[in-house]
Amino acid sequence: SQQGEEDPQALSIQEGENATMNCSYKTSINNLQWYRQNSGRGLVHLILIRSNEREKHSGRLRVTLDTSKKSSSLLITASRAADTASYFCAFLIYDKVIFGPGTSLSVIP
Amino acid sequence: DAGVIQSPRHEVTEMGQEVTLRCKPISGHDYLFWYRQTMMRGLELLIYFNNNVPIDDSGMPEDRFSAKMPNASFSTLKIQPSEPRDSAVYFCASSDLRVGDSPLHFGNGTRLTVT
Numbered sequence: 169s170q171q172g173e174e175d176p177q178a179l180s181i182q183e184g185e186n187a188t189m190n191c192s193y194k195t196s197i198n199n200l201q202w203y204r205q206n207s208g209r210g211l212v213h214l215i216l217i218r219s220n221e222r223e224k225h226s227g228r229l230r231v232t233l234d235t236s237k238k239s240s241s242l243l244i245t246a247s248r249a250a251d252t253a254s255y256f257c258a259f260l261i262y263d264k265v266i267f268g269p270g271t272s273l274s275v276i277p
Numbered sequence: 278d279a280g281v282i283q284s285p286r287h288e289v290t291e292m293g294q295e296v297t298l299r300c301k302p303i304s305g306h307d308y309l310f311w312y313r314q315t316m317m318r319g320l321e322l323l324i325y326f327n328n329n330v331p332i333d334d335s336g337m338p339e340d341r342f343s344a345k346m347p348n349a350s351f352s353t354l355k356i357q358p359s360e361p362r363d364s365a366v367y368f369c370a371s372s373d374l375r376v377g378d379s380p381l382h383f384g385n386g387t388r389l390t391v392t
Contacts, residue, residue, distance in 0.1 A: 199377060209386075212383070213382070263332070264322050265310070266322065267319060267320040
């Protein structure tokens with residue numbers, strides 16, 4: 169996407185390890201969302217963090233937002249094989265929700 | 278709630294044929310979005326509706342694409358005539374609050390193959 173980038177493009181880890189994915193964007197945002205997509209399925213919303221928040225938790229997920237650096241990170245702790253999926257950040261630009269290119273995560277049992 | 282329902286799940290058609298993709302959003306959601314996903318371009322927003330009215334269709338690739346929302350529970354995306362480069366997974370999504378303020382709920386998509 170011209171509006172945002174994600175890294176790494178692909179990540180392979182062992183079960184139990186932590187996984188960190190990063191998202192950067194180019195314009196000011198009101199909030200940023202993270203989604204997961206399992207193979208052959210639609211995207212599923214994970215978490216929304218607002219521009220006045222710096223960190224948010226949901227279960228094994230931890231999201232940070234640094235508006236000065238225009239970046240966000242998603243941390244999945246104690247990964248499981250079921251976490252294998254693609255992860256996308258999404259943000260609002262001119263009333264459109266734009267998605268980053270995604271990170272493909274493989275968790276090896 | 279059954280979630281966002283899309284049909285068909287798979288569509289294979291020949292170049293030049295008309296293709297119609299269907300979507301039933303979650304009841305009570307005021308916003309409906311059509312996205313296209315390809316390996317090369319990722320997820321692209323094609324068009325979105327608010328209260329059945331098209332708000333932004335700037336992502337529709339060309340005049341061969343059209344979308345309608347005749348009522349709050351149904352939307353269609355039509356491609357006529359279809360071309361091989363239209364091959365992609367098309368997703369419908371809905372949400373209930375102002376765009377960007379609430380999660381998008383996605384259907385499982387329609388995988389379109391144009392030969």
